[in-house]
Amino acid sequence: MTGIDGAGTTSRRPLRADAQRNEDRLLEAAAEVFAEEGPGASVKDIARRAGVGVGTLYRRFPSKELLIEAVYRHEVQRLCAAAEELAATLPPVEALRTWMERFIDFMAAKQGMADALRVILTDDGEKLHTRTLLVDAIAWLLDAGEGTAPAPRPDADARDVLMALGGISLMAASEEQRELASRLIDLLLRGVVGH
Known part of the structure; x- marks a missing residue:
């Protein structure tokens, strides 16, 4: 049985x-393949990388759009959950930088x-929910x-940090610019962490 939870997502x-293991493998494989090849990636390639059959993929996600939506939500959840894990295992500044x-x-x-993702990313409720999760992770x-x-x-605000990271991600969107993103993160950290 499905329903809508408080976050506006299907439960x-x-x-x-x-x-659950198959679904987790599918979502991880799909995230990798979509990152490498974009939304035109083959579902056969995704299923192969996940080690499952295409039928299993389509039983869990009847369309590529539903798979992409599930990958997006899964990746947001993983990213946000990582904040607590990193804080528990790394020194605070290193945890923040890694996140x-x-x-x-x-x-x-x-x-x-x-x-x-255009439909999801233009839905105000979804954007607000995602932004809240990300701000909460940074605040943690x-x-x-x-x-x-x-x-x-003491005046470091999680919302401001998220906005700065969003700007960095826009300026360093290509793989060639990834090193620039790391340098800009270093600059941001100098502003966030008091010395």
């Missing part, structure tokens, strides 16, 4: 463990799916650094 019954690098990679992959990382040396500046 469904939990999957069997093997079906910022992952954000840039996420945005580059999203560009490869932009045409197919900033809060994890409080009381450490070096610590985030």
